[in-house]
Amino acid sequence: MYDYAIVGGGIVGLSTGMALAQRYPQAKLLILEKESSLAFHQTGHNSGVIHSGIYYKPGSLKAKFAKEGSRRMVEFCETHGIQHEICGKVIVATQKEELPLLDNLYQRGLANQLDVRKIDARELKEIEPYANGLQAIHVKAAGIVNYKQVAETFAAIIREQGGDIRLNSAVHRITEKGREISIESESGTYHARYLINCGGLHCDRIARLAGLRTDMKIVPFRGEYYELRPEKNYLVNNLIYPVPNPNFPFLGVHFTRMIDGHVHAGPNAVLSMKREGYKKTDFNLKDFAEVLAYPAFWKIARQNIGEGWKEIVRSFSKKVFVRNLQRLIPEVTESDVVPSQSGVRAQALTRDGSLIDDFMIVTQTRSTHILNAPSPAATASISIGESIAEQIPEPSLL
Structure with a gap:
């Protein structure tokens, strides 16, 4: 019997597992991943950008987690010797009609308390000599990293803490009875006290298997x-x-x-x-x-x-x-x-035809479902994982 079972071995599932393992060292933790390797899909096909948070609505989870998460990601990479670089980025207006939009974005960056500055065409050429633009925003905090390597390091920490990670374990059925959740997968049937759905591209289907009816679809x-x-x-x-x-x-x-x-x-x-x-x-x-x-x-x-x-x-x-x-x-x-x-x-x-812009996390008595975690989820993964772990009951209360 496991205390926690996580469905999905991408960067969010692994960061959540790492946070739970560190928060509750004695807990029995299981991660089920349907592929033969971890971080195969969205994490493994990621652009590798450490986002600053400039694009996101002030006060949103995206804005909060991106700013905090980028700092935590850099600290994590430095601690574990993962190659990364804070190289900065430029957001470029190439036409006059884009200038008001550029200014709106700049004001959003200031509202999110980021280190951003407006630059003219001459300053843009100093940073990116071949770029064409009338004006630009220089975002100093943006960077690059290999998120698959980050995810593999998360997994190594989970294993060091005694957590189990099972590959080739696509989940087909989830049954909740009393204080126990039964999870039937391709590698066997597992039992846990609490379920965390980090299914990424299949998170809505995992939620339905767990009996959660949502007003969304991937x-x-x-x-x-x-x-x-x-x-x-x-x-x-x-x-x-x-x-x-x-x-x-x-x-x-x-x-x-x-x-x-x-x-x-x-x-x-x-x-x-x-x-x-x-x-x-x-x-x-x-x-x-x-x-x-x-x-x-x-x-x-x-x-x-x-x-x-x-x-x-x-x-x-x-x-x-x-x-x-x-x-x-x-x-x-x-x-x-x-x-x-x-x-x-x-x-x-x-x-109703609306794109869910912010992270969407739904919690039930014995399960938590991450139903929308697009970019900047990789950047924010450490902060997302810790936030989820804080909301989940400790093992003695399950």
Whole structure:
């Protein structure tokens, strides 16, 4: 019998497990991961950015956890010898109509008490010589790291504390009876006093298995990337972002120097026909049918039809994709970029057609469900895990 069972071995599940193991050293802890390795999906396909929190509404969980989490992430990496770098980023306005949006973002950064400053075109060239822009925001606290390595370190700490991590353990049934929760998985049946759902792309399905009826569904969006050829990496020093469209839930195509030296360009964002669909051809009938049968999807699609169509065109046209990149760095050409790995974002959508913007955590008597944890969840993972652990009853009270 375990005290706590966590479903999901991504960075949020592992950070929660680490927080519980450190908070209650004598507790029996289990983590179930359906893949053959940890941090395989959203964590393993992450852009590697340590976010500052500038984009998020002041007072929101995202804003709080991003600012606190980025500091904690840097401290963790320093303690455990994980390669990372606080390199800073620039958010660039390339057109006059973007200047008011840039100023709004700057004011949000100040409201979130971040170290940000407005810079002109000359100062932008000093930071990113090949970037094109009228004005920009320099965000000093942004950085880069390998989140899969971070997650593996979380797992090592859990194991050192006596926690069990079971791979190849997709969960098929959850039954609560009295003070016990039975979890049937591909690797066997396990029993626990308390369940934590960190299922990421499948968190809504895990919640339903546990008897939780929610007013949301996960809709998967694939983010497709290119990367610069190595001989063109000199075009980007660190991180170059556009001014985001405030009415669209994605940040737009940008340049990201990875911790291994590669420079990624992207992503665009298109509906994935499979919850773990990293290729255009990936298809799962159940996943796709669920999205098409969900009225809220069609509502949000109608509201964003213009931007959505641009994303689709960019997905199938390298020429159009590069044209968007050229707004930030005019020197980039089609021959300078090659396809790179894609990622899939688990976007929570409510029945009324609203995108859930903030983290969504629902607690029941014997379970806690993390139902929306998109970016900056990796940055904020240590803070998220500790916050969840603080809300869960100690073993003697289970």
